[in-house]
Amino acid sequence: MSNSLIDINSLKIEIGATELISSLDLSLNSNERIGITGPSGCGKTTLLKYLLKIHSGKEDSSKVSLKKGLSIAYMPQSEGLLPWFSLIKNLEVYSNNQDIIKNTLEELGLENNKYSFPTQMSGGESQRALLATAIVSKPDLFIADEPLTELDLANKWNILEYWSKEISKVNSTLLLVSHDIETLIYLCDKVIVLTDKPSTIKGTMNVVETHPRLKEFIVSNNYLDYKSELVELINGKL
Amino acid sequence: MDSLIQFYDIFLSSLRWLIGLSIGCVLGLFFAILGSYKYSKKPSKIINDFLRAIPIIGLVPVIQMNIGINEFGKIGLIAWAVMFPVWITVRTALNKKFDDSELMLSGANIIGYKYFRLYTFPKLFSGFLNGIEIAIGIAWLAVVAGEWVGTYTQGFWSGGLGYKLILGYELNNWEMVHYNLLIFGILGFTSAHLWRFIIKTLFKNNKSFNPIIKMN
Numbered sequence: 001m002s003n004s005l006i007d008i009n010s011l012k013i014e015i016g017a018t019e020l021i022s023s024l025d026l027s028l029n030s031n032e033r034i035g036i037t038g039p040s041g042c043g044k045t046t047l048l049k050y051l052l053k054i055h056s057g058k059e060d061s062s063k064v065s066l067k068k069g070l071s072i073a074y075m076p077q078s079e080g081l082l083p084w085f086s087l088i089k090n091l092e093v094y095s096n097n098q099d100i101i102k103n104t105l106e107e108l109g110l111e112n113n114k115y116s117f118p119t120q121m122s123g124g125e126s127q128r129a130l131l132a133t134a135i136v137s138k139p140d141l142f143i144a145d146e147p148l149t150e151l152d153l154a155n156k157w158n159i160l161e162y163w164s165k166e167i168s169k170v171n172s173t174l175l176l177v178s179h180d181i182e183t184l185i186y187l188c189d190k191v192i193v194l195t196d197k198p199s200t201i202k203g204t205m206n207v208v209e210t211h212p213r214l215k216e217f218i219v220s221n222n223y224l225d226y227k228s229e230l231v232e233l234i235n236g237k238l
Numbered sequence: 239m240d241s242l243i244q245f246y247d248i249f250l251s252s253l254r255w256l257i258g259l260s261i262g263c264v265l266g267l268f269f270a271i272l273g274s275y276k277y278s279k280k281p282s283k284i285i286n287d288f289l290r291a292i293p294i295i296g297l298v299p300v301i302q303m304n305i306g307i308n309e310f311g312k313i314g315l316i317a318w319a320v321m322f323p324v325w326i327t328v329r330t331a332l333n334k335k336f337d338d339s340e341l342m343l344s345g346a347n348i349i350g351y352k353y354f355r356l357y358t359f360p361k362l363f364s365g366f367l368n369g370i371e372i373a374i375g376i377a378w379l380a381v382v383a384g385e386w387v388g389t390y391t392q393g394f395w396s397g398g399l400g401y402k403l404i405l406g407y408e409l410n411n412w413e414m415v416h417y418n419l420l421i422f423g424i425l426g427f428t429s430a431h432l433w434r435f436i437i438k439t440l441f442k443n444n445k446s447f448n449p450i451i452k453m454n
Contacts, residue, residue, distance in 0.1 A: 049341060056344035072345035076338035083336070084360040093356055094346055137346050 003029045005070060005141055005173055006051065011063040013043055013050060020046055022198035028141075033167070033174040033211075035184035037234065038194030038202070044177040045077075045145050051175075052143065073134035075144040080130055081118040087129050088114040095136035104132045107162050109155065123150035128159065135166050141173045149180060157215045160186055165212040181234070185226045186213060193233050203233045244402060248421060251381050251399040254309075255429075258316025258384065259377040263370055265317060266324025271362070273325075274332045286329075290322040294383045307388030309395050315387065319380035324369030331365020332358070367437060374433055378426045399425075 006028040013021040020043035028034055036044050052074055053059035055066055073094075074080070081090045087110065091101045105111050108128045113121060121129060127148050134142055148156060164187055167174055178184050184191045185207055193202045207226055209217065217223050273282025297315060305311040336357075343353060385400025399418050406414035 049337075052341045052345055056341070058344075069347075071347055074338075074342045074345040076342070079336070080338035080342050082339055082356065082360070084364065085356075093343075093348070133342070139346070143345065 004065075005030055005067045006175070007065045009063050011047075011061070013046055015046065019198040021194075021200070023200050025201070026192070028173060028175055030140075030173055031171055032190070033176070033188045035174075035176045035178060035188035035191040036194060037178060037181065037184060037191060038199060039196045040179075042194045042197045042199040044194065048074075048143050048145050048175070048177055067140075070141055071137065071139045072141045072143055073137045073139035075130045075134050075142065075147045077146045077149075078123060078126055078130075079118075081126065081133070083118050086115045086117055087121070087132075090118075090129070091133055091136050094133050095138070097136070100136050100138075104135050108132050108159060124152065124155070127151060128155075131159065131163060135163070138170045139172055141175065142167065144174070144176045144178075146178055146180075147176070148183065149178075157186075157218060161212070161215050163187070168212040181227060181230050182218070185223060185230060186218060191230060193230075203236070205230050205233055244397065244399075247397045247399050247402055248425070250395065250397045251385065252425065254313055254316060254384060254398065255377050255381050255425075258313045258380065259320050259370075259373060261313065262317035262320025262377065263324050263366070263373060266321040266369060266373075267328055267362075267366055269321070270325045270328035270332065270365075273329055282329075286322065286325055294319050294380055295386075298383055298386050301387050312384035312387050315384040316377055316380040319383070320373040320377045323372040323376060324366065327369035327372065328362055328365040331361050331368070334361060336361075371430075371433065374429050375426055378422055378429070382422075 004027055006026065008024055008026040011021060011024040011026075012019070020041075024047070026034070036047070038044055050059060050061075051064065051066065052072065054061060054064055055070065055072055081087070082093065085093070088101065088105075091104070095101055105114055108131060110125065110128055110132060113125055113129070116125075118126060118129070127150050131147060134144070148159060151159060160183060166172075167187075174187060176184065176187060181191075189207055191205045191207065193204070194200070195202045205226070209222065269282065269286070272278055273286070294315060297318070301311040301315060305314070339357065343349075343357060348356065381398070382400035382403060385398040386404055388401075399421055403415060403418040403422075406412070406418060
């Protein structure tokens with residue numbers, strides 16, 4: 001039986017007359033963590049939304065196969081919480097377990113925001129709230145689009161470490177899109193760099209480190225080596 | 239002055255207003271939901287745009303001719319006028335899309351009744367509240383047209399501010415006209431503020447959901 005959650009073969013995505021993705025091959029296996037980066041407008045977010053639409057049956061493609069019955073926690077860039085519910089109610093949409101909700105709120109420093117409505121929260125708080133909804137749902141697959149970009153540095157690594165542990169704890173899989181190479185290296189096993197549109201894969205970098213990764217990883221020599229390699233890959237010519 | 243102070247007229251007009259408003263709101267909601275289905279979307283939009291352009295004053299003789307001067311016609315006219323703003327605001331609210339929220343919900347396999355309860359219904363309800371806010375004022379305008387249909391009936395339903403207003407014009411009694419206009423203004427002001435008070439009390443913490451608080 002295949003271990004693959006997502007299989008993409010020669011996928012092409014066009015929006016109107018614009019070809020965003022010319023040919024993409026990607027396979028995401030269970031427990032794997034893949035990051036995607038590339039220039040703005042190369043179709044990264046469109047790809048994630050396309051996959052989610054296939055999952056919900058709103059799109060159909062012979063080029064993409066998704067494992068049936070997957071539960072996916074999608075983390076959009078900033079909005080996504082239901083505006084008519086407080087944070088705690090938003091979390092209860094995705095989980096009935098009050099202990100998990102309470103613990104997640106504490107870990108993400110959101111205890112004081114639990115009765116706040118989405119419009120009453122700052123950008124950083126909203127992003128942490130989106131992560132909270134994703135974590136409490138204990139999904140098979142996290143799909144995250146530029147998560148945690150508005151977090152202050154003091155919180156960023158604590159939260160990434162917590163998230164990394166939670167992904168390991170529930171044996172989940174991650175598909176992450178980001179411009180933040182530090183987050184990509186910290187969380188992912190493999191980082192795919194896309195070209196400008198019409199995009200295709202420019203190169204791939206493997207991050208061979210065990211999970212869950214601790215904060216100490218970011219001050220290690222290995223981490224700096226990965227960072228240099230990825231910068232070179234992003235800036236390098238095809 | 240005794241003849242001007244007609245509390246019973248105020249009561250009757252308010253009662254017609256309330257019944258017409260309630261029926262109109264329910265009808266507006268019903269047609270908006272009906273129009274949200276794939277195959278009824280376009281016909282519903284065309285019918286709505288056609289019907290709401292018909293002047294309510296123009297319907298008065300039609301009602302008199304075809305239905306008579308009973309309460310059914312009067313309240314029907316008020317409900318007719320009220321139905322359209324509710325229809326439009328609910329339809330607009332239903333058409334509003336929170337793309338990321340939808341993807342989050344469908345990703346977590348939240349579908350069917352749970353999806354309706356958590357996503358569609360709050361959207362619809364928000365539009366419904368907005369529609370009522372607009373409909374409150376329109377219903378008072380329609381009361382005059384409704385009561386113009388005729389108030390020469392006997393018994394409980396005999397009277398109304400709109401009737402008195404028109405009678406004032408006919409008798410060239412400008413004191414009576416101004417008095418009735420003033421009462422309409424006071425009733426409109428009171429009903430709108432009462433409605434806002436109820437909404438603010440019910441949704442005092444939920445500023446994002448409460449369209450009225452946001453408006454103010």
